[in-house]
Amino acid sequence: MHGIWAIARHTLAHCLRMKMAGTLIVLLLLSLVVLPMVIQGDGTLAGRTRTLLAYGAGITALLLSVVTLLLSAGVIASDVRTKQVFTVATKPVSRWQYVLGRWLGVVVFDILLLAVSTVAVYAFAQQLRRQEALNPMDRRTVETEVFVARRQIAPKPSDIATLFERKRKQLQEENRYQEALDALRRTKTNGDEQEAREILEEQIRSDAASEAQSVGPGGHFRWRFHGIALAGTELRETGWVVSTDPQDGTLRISASRPFLGRLVYGGPVRVNAVDLRVTRLAEDFFEVRPTLDDRAGGRLAALIPGAFADIVADPTIQISFKASPAVAPSDKLLRSFWEIINPASGLRYMEFRTDPVETPATLTVSARLVDPNGQLEVGYLNLPDSAGRSTSVTILDRDVSVLYHSSGGFEGNFLRAMGLVLLQLVFLAAVGVFAGSFLSFPVACLIGFATLPLSMARGFLSDSLRVNTHMPSALDALTIVGAWAYRVVQVLLPDFAQTSPVDWLVGGLNISWEHLGQVAVLTLLARAAPILAIACLIFHKRELARVQV
């Protein structure tokens, strides 16, 4: 370990004294200063903050990836080219210690640069956060959807298998199954019945999936969520009524700042045990608008100016969804009715909503709607649009989820996000060192820079190169060879798109330690470690001097 660390320190000194480090930091800081000014996004503070976080993390990852590849490909290759390796290899350091030391030096350099950019991105984001929001909704989004670390739970998946079986049976009973099979055999599969059956059943399965995730006019979805592990407790306070509006019944209630800090605009609050929603949030008061039923003779009747009110701020959960209509309404707005039910207690919350089509929307409700077993039931009713026209609506399983606050805040999540970037860099450093251990610097760079886009687009390529056995036979061989070649690449390279922190940060989603650990195992143990082991082996066998006669 001593030898490795001595080499690593030397590599770090080398990296730090190259102009590359200074140039990179200047570039990074310039991008972070200029980007928020140039990119306004949708004009909201939330949009600008998300853009900063996305570009900050993205640019950091990209710039550091390039630098890592250049440095790691060069540290060994240039040592061998300039023969500086002679004086190191003849010292009591094993070849494997030399390789690992070089790799570790680059990784430590990455950690330093990543620390600088993490502080910079975080500082700029906090600076942006303090700027004035466009409206209360914008502020609520910033505070509850951006500077948070929310856990995300997907619904229990639609039962596509049962629907598929039902549809197939129906086709068979109507003799349409065999007809379709014959047609496919004649036109597409050159008489191959097995292949024709596969195509047909894939088609039926696809239809079943679409049907399960769509509802017709007046139809409804019902999703069940499991495993919601809420953190946080309710906050109680006795406030006093500042004023009441006789016209619409609005109550203005004064409360302490810590309590008001827990409320969000449009979010739930309980006043004298009545569930209400915050309609205005100020520094020393909030407003709610009870229905007339709530006021008349109910628990709110006694709330006159100067009276005390029992107020409770519950933890909240959010239901995020994206709805796509078959035919978009003229005003591009979808109307719906939502019902959220606590399966154990039967407590329910209902709301009519109007949301833009094909845009992610969020519904914030009290966490009391989650039962003690962490379950929640959510219902959706498809309502006619403003002109009274009805259309089918599709909400895919992956486009609906429950988001809730768990232990740990934005700061910890941001660090974990940068941890994901670091894992990416650690892998690239291993690739660079591997290539540099037996190739010249330009060729090693070429290998490294081929790895980067392949890793970034691995998911996309994976889908594109999926073996399509339905293609004409002349192309089959080529496609299959390509797919097999890609399978090899898939084993060797991690999927950077999957491990990128950008989507997590933009969505305010919690990156769990489990996820980070999983990526670390897949990236470090399953990929970087074998690559480094091969690099050590190659370098051990390699003659470091050339024969000169």
Place this chain on the structure above:
Amino acid sequence: MPDVDQSVVVARNLTKVFRDFWLREKVTAVADLDLDIRPREVFGLLGPNGSGKSTTIKMILGLLYPTRGRIAVFGRLPTDVRTKARIGFLPEESYLYPFLDARETLDFYGRLFRQPRRQRRRRCDMLLDMVGLGSVAYRRVGEYSKGMQRRIGLAQALINDPDLLILDEPTSGMDPIGTRQFKDLIRTLAMRGKTVILSSHLLADVEDVCDRVCILYGGRQRALGRMDELLAKDSLTQITTDKLDPRTLETVRQALAQSGKEIRQVSAPRDKLESLFLRIVQEAQEQRMATGGATSGGPIAEFLRAGPQDAREVLTRLVAAAEFEAISQEAAAQKPAGQAPPAQDTRVLGQLIQLDQPPAEPASPQGAETPPEAPQVDRGVLEGLLGRSEGTQENS
């Protein structure tokens, strides 16, 4: 055959073949080389360009692997970490890291030997003073002249007080002062029982310091033996006297003629250019003239000098020397008839006995005004062995 365990470097049938991309044999850089480099000797590797000197050295260092044959250093593979811990290597050019300054350079190499911080610091100071770079220790090595880089290269080779010092063209790029100090250093190290392998084109350097030489040509060994054996002219006698007037000279000639001998050459001995140069520099230094480069080196670093030794250590060394002599004689006896047995190496014993005495004054250019007596040898023999005509300019 010498006892392998007693040799620092043993090579048997060492062959290195250079192949092209298609693995076709292109050049045989070293062919069937046998070497036994013994402890405490200064061994010279000589040969013209492309004779296989550097290839041999790189195989001793584990930077190249033999195609055939085997090589062991301190009884182990050259790539063994324990072997490398006992070696110091100065390559033909100082392949140093230009972004480090001299102190950082030595500190880095010291770390590789796992030296504690205090030891590293002390050795860095001593070595920098020794190679005359103490005043520019914080300048980046990339800004050094070639000679200064050679000096720091030499310092890094000595950071571990090596048992085996391998020097590839060590004095190339060095000024005469550095060269002189360097030769003094080699002698000092040899006195301390270190083994030195020296590869050089500068025959005067080799001649001054080496005990044995191996001359290579075309990758094959052409001559191997003690310097005095190779260079001695047994048929001639040289007498040095005070200056003779012509009459006395004629008397000597007549006296020799009566014995049937004749004077072949009469000449006034000349001072060596090296001595003249060192004297001039010393005068300049005494006048405190400014210089932007390396200053004259200081004393040889304390840890590299023979320090006061206790009686037990001296005894151990003497016993080891006696054992080595016995082994040498035994080895000589085993040589096939027709090969002359090597002369008994009394120099080693003499050097060891000197260790019992107070340490010699540190070598310095000032002290080097009168260089130690170099063996009066005919360099033509050496040149002839290298296939050069006498008087050819050595500048390769």
